[in-house]
Every structure is written in C-alpha cells, then in structure tokens.
Amino acid sequence: MSGIVGDSSYGNLIFQIAFVSAVLMLVFFKGRRAFFVIPSFLLFAVIINPVFKNLWENTLHFNYYWRVLWIVPVIPLCAALPAMISERTENKMIKTAIAVLFALLFIFTGMNVYRGYDGSRMFRTPADNVYKLPQDTIDVADALLDKEEHPRAVVDPAIGMYIRQYSGNISILYGRDVLGYIMPPDDDTWSVYGQLSSEAPDLAAVREVMERREYRYLVIRDDKAIPAEGLKQNGFELMQTVSGWNIYTLT
C-alpha cells in the first residue's frame, strides 16, 4: 500500500495530508497549540520554498538540503491529529478506536524504518558481537594486536572500514580515506588499493609500498588466487589464517 501513496523525504501522501490537516486544525485553535502554526508557516516561507532552496544549497556549507526537512514538525503534528480528533468525544472507547484506526493507517501506508528498499533488514539480529562490527574484522584485529601493540597493516578494503573502529592501536594504509574524506589518496594508496581490489594482485608493487611506508602486515582473503611462489618470492610469510582472512608478515 505504501507504493500507492508514494514515499519521499517529505513522507508519503498520508503523512502529508495528516500534517496539513493538523496545521489547518491548529489554525482554528488559540492558545498553546498556535505555537506550531506560526513556525510552520515561517519555515515554509523561509526555508522550504523553491526560491530559497537554491539559496540555502548554494550559500550554506551543507549539500544535504534534505536535512533541513527534519525541523518541519511532521511527527508531532501527525501525532497530534488523532489526539485532536479524539478530543471531540468523551467516550474512551471511541478515543481508543480513533487511536487504533490512525495507528493502522500509519502502519499500513507508511514504510518501516527497519526495512530496506529491497525488503532487507536494516538491523542484523542477533549482533555478531558486543562491538556491533563484523566478527571477521574483530578476529583479524585481535590477531594483529596479539603480535604487536601498534601493528601497521595493509588490509583489504572490505575490513579497512571497520578495523580502526575496533582499535585505535592499529594503523592502516587506507580505510575509508581512499575516497578522500580526510586527505586525497596519494599514488601509493591508489596503487595498493588497485592491487588489493583485483583478483590477482601484483605483490611486488604492494611490497614496495609496504617497505617504504613501514607497514608490516598484509591482510587478504584466503580464497584469493595468489600463488605461494609469488608470496614467498616477495617476502610475504603466512602468519595466521583467521575467519577467512590470511595475515601475512613482510619479512
């Protein structure tokens, strides 16, 4: 049903109707509830307005104009609508019926936050561990920390995103920074990232960077087709295999 009423950052049609209805109902109230009316109108006049939208997007630092929509009081006003309607009666059963009706309307026309677009679950339950990080990343990190207090490693992009969330003691050549969030990636980073993302990495190129930048460990998937000869030739010695990852030491 949510497909019929559409969905966007402004919510679906039902939420939009509920929001506008609540504002209109509040217009006719004086006193405490008028609070929501004036800021709502001002908000629409100054912020959520096609003319000003460009101004906000171009002059302010945020590229995420949609975040401004958070301050539109959609949740309190949509929630206020059934409560305001129920005020018209003294009968508690009717009040309850109104609540149930609106709850069902919002449930069946809305989209569950916990479901992705493809129906996938946004939360994996139960969690792999108390850290809420992939277990294989934790295993690799623990294996590295067993060897040194401050290990320096080149890790596969798949775990590079999480390993420093687990421990700040581990230094890696790149993580999410391969996308340039903090510093633009240098040639070394691109080179190693490219090699580790490929099915058959050029270990000589990886070793050259690791030696120069003083990284001692290399972490790659154990199903990657890397000839043992090539590893040995380039000075990589298998230290441990944990949770589907091979940890090599550069000798």
Place this chain on the structure above:
Amino acid sequence: MPIISIISGLILIAAVTCVGVAFTDDIDGHPAVKLCSAFAYGQFFVWAVFELLAVPLVMLRAPFTVLVYSSVIIIGAAACLSFIRNKKRVMELSVQKTGLRPDVTWLLFGIAAALILFQMATYILGMHLDEDDSRWIAESNDAIVYGTMFLRNPATGEPVNAFLGELSKDIASPYPMYMAVMSLLLMIRPVVLYHTVIPPTLLLLSYLFYYKIGCRLFRGSAERAIFFLMTAVITQFFRGEGYTQASFSLLRIWQGKAVVAGVIIPALTYQLMCIYREGSIRNWLTLAMMDCGACLLSGMGILLSAILTGLFGLYIVCRKRYRELPWLAVSVAPSVLFELVYYINAG
C-alpha cells in the same frame, strides 16, 4: 560489561541528573518522567560544557587529558552545587511513588512503551553497519590511544599536521571527544559506547521530549496517550527515502547528526513551546544551553538550532515581545559563534 563500568555509569547518571534538576520544569507529574527530564536537561548541560571546553582546547591542540580532567572537574562541581542548592527536589525525585490506574489510557501508554522498548532492544541486540562510523569512532579511539584531538587521520591512524578535510568540520562539533571522555569514565571501548550503550539512552530522551510536547498540547490523559503512541508509530513507519528524522532516530542515533534529528529537534521544539507560553529568563537560558549543546553534536546541530531559534525570533518580533530580544540573542549566540568557528576552519 564489568561491574566497575556499571558503577561508573550509575555515578555518571546520578551526577548528570543532579545537574539537570536545576533546569527541570514541573509540567510532567509522573516521577519517572521528572527523573528522566532531570537526566535529559543534565545531559544538555554536559554537552554544552563539553562544547565550550573542547572547541578552544582542540584549536589550541591541547592534550586530550586536559579535556578529560577539566570536564570532570566542572561537571562534578556543577553536580555538587546543584545537589546542595536543589537538595529538596533531588530527594523528592528519589522517593516519589505513584499508583497506576488500569484503564484505556494506560493501555495506550502501555502499547507505546512496548513499541519503544522494542526499538531500544533493537539497538541493544541488533547491529547496523554505517560507513560514517569509521570517522567518529576512530577519532574517539585515537584520542584515547594517542592523547591528541583530531590530529590523526581517523581512516589510517597516521598523524596529520593540520585539521584536514572532514577533520576541520569536527573542530566546531567535537562530539567524538565527548564520547572518548565518556568511554574513559565508563571504562568501555568507544565502539561499545557508540553502538550499544548510547543509542537506547538517546532514544529514550527523544521520546521523553515528545511526551513533554504532548503534555503541553493536551490536557486530557487519553489525548496525551494517543499522541505518545502515535509518535512511536510514526517514528517507526516514517522511513521516507531513508533520510528522514525518523530513520536517523531509529537506525543510527549514536551519530552526532542523528542525535540532532532524534533528540535535539524535539527538545528544542519543546523548549520553544515553553518560551512561547512564558518568556522567562530561566526558559531562555535553558534554550541557550540546549543550543550550545546542539553545537557539540554536528554542523547540522549548529545550523538547525540557529534556524529554529531564529524563526522563533521572527515570531517574537511579530508579537512585539521586544523585551525578550536580548535573551534571544543570548540563545543564538552559541550557534553564531560556533558557525564562525566552522567556517574559519572548514572554509
């Protein structure tokens, strides 16, 4: 979680609640809500203190330990002072009891509470991976391990000589440093604090302010219950394109910008409602504290709190409540100040 962490957590909650007692209002009669309110206002005080302490310390490149000690001393002193000055109110909070009258209203409250508990349990038991965490959690880790603030590249752990890229944004909103201090005090890893401990607490604060908004809007307990239930239902089913306030509240409330969406916006809305009714100095100063606390969390906290307060300022002008304009200026001052810091550093 070790016993010592639980004890530290209880001491911290007690201290924060003591501070918050000074700011609570008396609108909500239920003792549990009063207790939560005191904790919520105390939390805003703590965020505001951290913002005022951490930003200059980060810019001066002071060691992380300076932030740890100074924040503990100030918050501890504030808790003691508040306890001494509000001893009677603190004691009232701890001894009040209330009886439940089973009727339809309580059924609706019960359903809402069950839904909120489910949402909190999802945070405790489930895991949701988000790439943005690789910055903030690593920044907290680096502060603890290396004793510096934002002087390591969180992606790699390598030292940097300047506040580069996204690090420059974090100077004005050093939320990861707050989390690092908390994880030191609680003696747990930052990642556990971010992913497991903080989310249910923040979600509770979010609904607390929705409840308080409901109390302001409706006199009848049935209407309040309906309003409260609806906020819980709508929050869960208002996904939109995945970037709505509701999505951020339920999927990743541990991140600074999501705290803004989930907690700051309802809290500011509630506080503005209080000022709408009564523009007392206490209400305005509480708003200033909340605005300052919002600045700690993210750049969006700085901006959205300024927009919300500024829009309300237009209303104040329209209603010719000119006497309150100086207090309005005091309230938006933190946002203006830290927005400047943001622009100077992030360009």
